[in-house]
Amino acid sequence: MTRERGALGNHAPVFVRHAWIAPLVFFSIFLLYPLLVLIRTAISADTLTALVNSGPWSIALLSTGQSLASVGLSLIIGIPIAGVLARYQFKGRALVLALMTVPFVLPTVVVALAFKSILGELLAPGLILVILAHAYINVAVVVRIVGAQWSALDPRHINVAQTLGANPFRVFRTLTLPNLKASILSSACIVFVFSFTSLGVVVILGDGSSTRTLEQSILRQTSVLLDFPGALASALIQLVIVTGALILAAKMRGATITLTHTHRTKVRGMRRSAWVYSIVILSALIVLTPLAGLVIGSFTSTQGMNFSSWVGVINAQDRFAGLGSPRAAVALTISLALITALIASAIGGLAAIAVMGRRTFIAAIALIPLGLSAATIGLGTLLAFGRPPIDLRSSGFLIPIAHALVAIPLVVAVASPALRTADSRRFFVASSLGASPARAWWTAYGTLLRTVMIAAGGLAGAVSLGEFGAASFLARADSPTVPVQIAKLLARPGDQAYTTAAVLSTILVVMTLALMLFIDRFSAQGRITVS
Amino acid sequence: MTDSGLSTSNLVIGYSDSQPLHEPFNFRVTPGETLAILGPSGCGKSTLLATIAGITPVLSGDIFLNGARVNELPIHKRNIGLVFQDPLLFPHLSLIDNIAYGLRAHKVSRDRARVRATELLEWVGLAHVRNNRTWELSGGQAGRVALARAVAPKPEVLLFDEPFSALDSTTRIRLATEIAGLVRSQEIPAIHVTHDEQEAELVATQMMRM
Known part of the structure; x- marks a missing residue:
């Protein structure tokens, strides 16, 4: 048979x-x-030497710290936006959702340049700029993954909990959050991977020391230092850490609720409207400000605003x-x-x-x-x-x-x-x-x-x-x-x-x-x- | 006490002032009584319950609970037991913690809440499955847990929104009889929405058609 x-x-x-x-x-x-x-x-004896060398491991450790901070900031910004987009139906909701995806699909070097345009004079290249740019790129991951699970949660569960005497904070803590746990962890793992393997952002916004990633090391070891055993050691360490994070993400993803229905309600009441629309306006500002800085930068030269750079590129x-x-x-x-x-x-x-x-x-x-x-x-x-x-x-x-x-x-x-x-x-x-x-x-x-x-x-x-x-x-x-x-x-x-x-x-x-x-x-x- | 129970005065329900779902409601359900509401799908039965529970705002008119007007009272302060057609058990909690949920929200200590939840699980005849997860229960068992959970915080009114429509007729009749007994023994006013005449007759002390 x-x-x-x-x-x-x-x-x-x-x-x-x-x-x-x-x-x-x-x-x-x-x-x-x-x-x-x-x-x-x-592979050679030098690869093993490089693997036991503290160099790539200390970069991995540094990079882990940077990635965890990027994950934290992405979650802090992404979860409230995910909640608003998942729970409420309002005019322009689809547009806001599309807008939130924009930073994720943009080339990382573009995002890096956009951040340089708006924050370059305020912040020196370094860890803070890198974390901000990573959060900007990866908020979309949190909004999409957490939002999908959030909109699958049946609001009647919340109604039942409220009728049993739970106030809104208690409902969030005891009902919403536990049910979002898998998606939050899953999105955190994915954001971690993207931040850990970041290259374009750290090349442009990094300071070359506190912001180094293994990816950047691999590029440098192969194109500048011609240290192939060292590059292989870095790639192997990265492979192990990234695979671990991806397996965890897949495991968590498996524990998320399958989306069968979405449950969205209209925005009612003054307090709720104020909350929803302030989140919406804030997210639009977060997404659009760096892009606006970029576009303005393309028209700016020492002679002021003009089209000279555009003309140069077009010609x-x-x-x-x-x-x-x-x-x-x-x-x-x-x-x-x-x-x-x-x-x-x-x-x-x-x-x-x-x-x-x-x-x-x-x-x-x-x-x-x-x-x-x-x-x-x-x-x-x-x-x-x-x-x-x-x-x-x-x-x-x-x-x-x-x-x-x-x-x-x-x-x-x-x-x-x-x-x-x-x-x-x-x-x-x-x-x-x-x-x-x-x-x-x-x-x-x-x-x-x-x-x-x-x-x-x-x-x-x-x-x-x-x-x-x-x-x-x-x-x-x-x-x-x-x-x-x-x-x-x-x-x-x-x-x-x-x-x-x-x-x-x-x-x-x-x-x-x-x-x-x-x-x-x-x-x-x-x-x-x-x- | 003349004001005890649930009553409505010219209560208009719906989702916009221009489109009320029904003529104004004027009814009263005293402790131990069950008002059965019958009607076809889409006539506003569930919206009436959602309005009484505070999920949907009142368009006009008033809702009184034990003499107090509750129109603006948030859901979590109304002390209402609500049972939907789906049991809607919280999947991340054990059966005991599901039943204890309302007690914990009312600041009952964890140990006392669990003892009471265990008693209620025995009361609904499910002590033998206390270690099961919510998704391991049959439809009838999950419905009983939902009932125990709604009753645990000693609600001032019980609202049933077609609670048995997903169950077979034998289980439906048995649970309906048990609920009627519970409402009488605990002296809780109840509203029971259904489209099943037989079920309505089993539970009702008064009946309304929409």
């Missing part, structure tokens, strides 16, 4: 049953092989030796995002179909890049395919492949649950009406799959637009991607470099937001969640 796999068992068409092959081949060539090359290149002026023209960087970044979207949605989509058929090992492999740093992926790809005998650097495919590896976990995370919502009985109804297995499968899943793939591809494109770690290894010095060019411009002195970086950042913001609006449209059609 053959084992049944998935809801369709052996009725599934051949291509569905074998959907795991293409992702496995892709991951073997572009993920597992580069990792093996990286380990083979770097493709190559004003910075060795950095290529900003316009070329924009064109390159867009084309890389498109290729990444195609690769990630194809491979991620097939992986999600394979997961539906219970080939869960594919999901496990697809999630590996989450535990690795983007810089490690970039380095591994460079070592495996960026030098003889296999030199693909000139082909232009190395960056989109590395970006696809970074984006695929997100694609699988979006596509898998969405595909599970499709009712498999439709397949059997179509089959009973005479449809071939392939046609019946497409009838049951096709429309949803198409929608999911477009949205997931858009998400992968957004990841590619802002990705910094892998691109900083793989992009050629004279033709960098926009995020790499922004970071390099900020390392140069002078107002012109700064305003050009601000222009490029504003362009990235517009492109990312346009892509997110596009994704949102498809997500709404396909009833899928991109968070």
Whole structure:
């Protein structure tokens, strides 16, 4: 007897049953092989020495402190916003929710520059700026994860508790908070991972000592110090800590309530309205102020407000030796995002179909890049395919492949649950009406799959637009991607470099937001969640 | 005492002044009595209970509890026992802590609250499942725990919002009889919303159709 796999068992068409092959081949060539090359290149007695050396561990400790502070601030800001958006229905609620997501989807170098624009004169580069920027980026994670669980809590529980004599504070402490515990811990773990592996923010806003992350170390060890054993030791330590946090997040996520209904009430009463609308206004201000600073910065030069930097970028002026023209960087970044979207949605989509058929090992492999740093992926790809005998650097495919590896976990995370919502009985109804297995499968899943793939591809494109770690290894010095060019411009002195970086950042913001609006449209059609 | 029990005076319910759900309500339920309210879905039965409990604001008119006007009193100060169609047990708490919840909110010590909760669990015939989690109970068992939880803080009025509609008819009749007995023995005024005539006849001392 053959084992049944998935809801369709052996009725599934051949291509569905074998959907795991293409992702496995892709991951073997572009993920597992580069990792093996990286380990083979770097592993030596020096790696062990580096592992027992206090250097990477003290950076890990420092980075843990910074990440925990970032988690704390994200929760303090995110929980009240999550509560308001989850519990109340009011005009503009969807807009506020979309607005809260903006910082998360923006490239980290853009956020860093935005913070530099508004707080650069008040605060010196260092821990406080880094924590503020991390909280800004990650509040969306708290709002989405905690908010989803909060809106699933039945308000009648609260009514029952109140009729039993519990005042609002007691209700929150004894009922709401315990029921949100899993989602708060889950979001805390994810924020921890993002803050712990931060690169763009710490490069631009950090002081180089108290704010160092292992990710930054890996970049420095490989590109400046050429200390590959040391970099491998840092990558291994990071892998262990990040994997631990992700396992904890997944465990907590499993303990959260499945969202079946959302329960929102209209805002009634003066006190409640004041609370809700002050939170709404405050969140809008928090999100928009750094972005406004960025846009204003792009028009500001020593001669006051003008369009000179925009004109320079649009006319493709190559004003910075060795950095290529900003316009070329924009064109390159867009084309890389498109290729990444195609690769990630194809491979991620097939992986999600394979997961539906219970080939869960594919999901496990697809999630590996989450535990690795983007810089490690970039380095591994460079070592495996960026030098003889296999030199693909000139082909232009190395960056989109590395970006696809970074984006695929997100694609699988979006596509898998969405595909599970499709009712498999439709397949059997179509089959009973005479449809071939392939046609019946497409009838049951096709429309949803198409929608999911477009949205997931858009998400992968957004990841590619802002990705910094892998691109900083793989992009050629004279033709960098926009995020790499922004970071390099900020390392140069002078107002012109700064305003050009601000222009490029504003362009990235517009492109990312346009892509997110596009994704949102498809997500709404396909009833899928991109968070 | 003439004012004891629950009464309403020209009570108008609904979600906006322009669209009241029903003609003004004028009724009185004295301790030990149960008013059964019958009516089709959507006629405002549950909204009436939500208004009495303080969940939905009063559009106009008054609600009196033991002679005191409670229109503006917050829910947690009304001392009302509310039982919904779903038992709505708190999933993160044990059965004993679910029942003790209201007692703890009324500042009863943890030990005393747990002793009382254990007595009530025995009263509803569920002492043998005291260590079960809420999701391990059958629908009937969960309904009994919800009842014990509502009764524990000695409420001044009990409101039942179709409490048995998810249960089979045998369990429904048994629980309805038990509730009627409880209301009489404890001398608590009660309102029982249902769309089941047989259930209404079992519990009611007065009946109203909406």
